[in-house]
Amino acid sequence: MELKKAVKTRRSVRSFSPRLVDKGIIEGIISDALWAPSWGNTQPWEITVVTGGLLATFKEENKQAAMSGKPPDPDIPMPLEWPEINKNRYRDIGRRTLEALSIPREDAEARLNFYTHMMKLFDAPALILITVDRAVSLEYSMLDAGLFAQTLCLLSHERGLGTCIMAAAVQYPDILRRLVKITDTKRIVIGVALGWPDQESPVNTFERARGGLDEFVRWVE
Numbered sequence: 538m539e540l541k542k543a544v545k546t547r548r549s550v551r552s553f554s555p556r557l558v559d560k561g562i563i564e565g566i567i568s569d570a571l572w573a574p575s576w577g578n579t580q581p582w583e584i585t586v587v588t589g590g591l592l593a594t595f596k597e598e599n600k601q602a603a604m605s606g607k608p609p610d611p612d613i614p615m616p617l618e619w620p621e622i623n624k625n626r627y628r629d630i631g632r633r634t635l636e637a638l639s640i641p642r643e644d645a646e647a648r649l650n651f652y653t654h655m656m657k658l659f660d661a662p663a664l665i666l667i668t669v670d671r672a673v674s675l676e677y678s679m680l681d682a683g684l685f686a687q688t689l690c691l692l693s694h695e696r697g698l699g700t701c702i703m704a705a706a707v708q709y710p711d712i713l714r715r716l717v718k719i720t721d722t723k724r725i726v727i728g729v730a731l732g733w734p735d736q737e738s739p740v741n742t743f744e745r746a747r748g749g750l751d752e753f754v755r756w757v758e
């Protein structure tokens with residue numbers, strides 16, 4: 538796939554087919570994504586691929602934790618406040634997502650079901666966790682992890698796979714630490730849900746929005 542096309546047609550996938558992804562395919566994608574750039578070529582990312590029964594247990598526990606009202610305690614704190622412009626974009630994607638699912642804003646039960654589905658990683662058959670050692674620079678390793686994540690998403694997309702980068706996968710790191718055996722010396726940065734996208738689902742195909750050059754770019758000479 539042409540690079541520009543890959544960049545412009547990748548979407549966060551929120552409905553997956555139950556079909557499993559071969560270990561060899563996942564290995565190939567990760568192996569290629571390891572070519573992502575990093576500060577001083579430090580390559581601080583550590584990758585854990587979670588599948589099968591362990592992933593099923595995680596999804597259930599992640600959902601239960603959210604349903605019980607347990608406060609999230611991610612290793613990378615969630616932002617509490619955003620400036621208005623960012624909040625508006627966040628609201629907009631929420632509105633578009635609900636619209637694609639034909640969920641009216643006032644339908645609290647349907648919204649809760651969607652949230653539950655999210656905590657179960659939209660039934661993705663694989664979760665790729667990115668962790669970094671606490672000994673490395675927090676700020677730069679976050680940049681590096683982000684570069685790795687996007688590279689991974691594009692390479693997956695090239696092969697017809699769908700991904701969703703998910704903060705919701707790492708809100709309760711204690712569950713992951715226990716199940717997946719990640720020590721406290723590691724920061725659990727983010728999870729990427731991976732699987733074959735359900736091509737028909739409107740939640741995968743609805744139109745996303747991006748600002749234009751004038752919103753982001755300033756030229757100085």
Ligand SMILES: Cc1cc2nc3c(=O)[nH]c(=O)nc-3n(C[C@H](O)[C@H](O)[C@H](O)COP(=O)(O)O)c2cc1C
Binds near residue numbers: 550630702
């Ligand atoms: C750091 C990060 C965390 C995210 N966490 C979630 C999440 O928990 N749940 C979710 O449905 N989408 C999540 N997303 C996906 C974003 O909502 C998505 O990238 C954004 O709305 C733009 O849509 P697109 O990826 O389809 O272009 C996350 C994306 C990033 C980069």
